[in-house]
Amino acid sequence: MKIQPLGDRVLIKPLAAQEKTAGGIIIPDTAKEKPLKGEVIAVGKGIDDKPLTVKVKDIVLFGKYTGTEVNLDGIDYLIMQESEILAII
Numbered sequence: 001m002k003i004q005p006l007g008d009r010v011l012i013k014p015l016a017a018q019e020k021t022a023g024g025i026i027i028p029d030t031a032k033e034k035p036l037k038g039e040v041i042a043v044g045k046g047i048d049d050k051p052l053t054v055k056v057k058d059i060v061l062f063g064k065y066t067g068t069e070v071n072l073d074g075i076d077y078l079i080m081q082e083s084e085i086l087a088i089i
Contacts, residue, residue, distance in 0.1 A: 012060065015035050036062060039058070039060075054082060059088070060086075067080030
């Protein structure tokens, strides 16, 4: 797959949601929350020659309802602006 986000956009593959709680209780699929962290797969070139802070393979935190969900080759991704990313882990 070859995809290049435009401008200050970033392609992120969300990491899997937790399967168990800290106490060992298994969480059913219907009760799982959306993942809030993911791996950066591709980054845009930036705007006005200002490069982006995040790099490919960075693990990042993002808001619960940010980004646009995209399915490419059967895999779910999020495309969002770099400003929607909260932190790099």
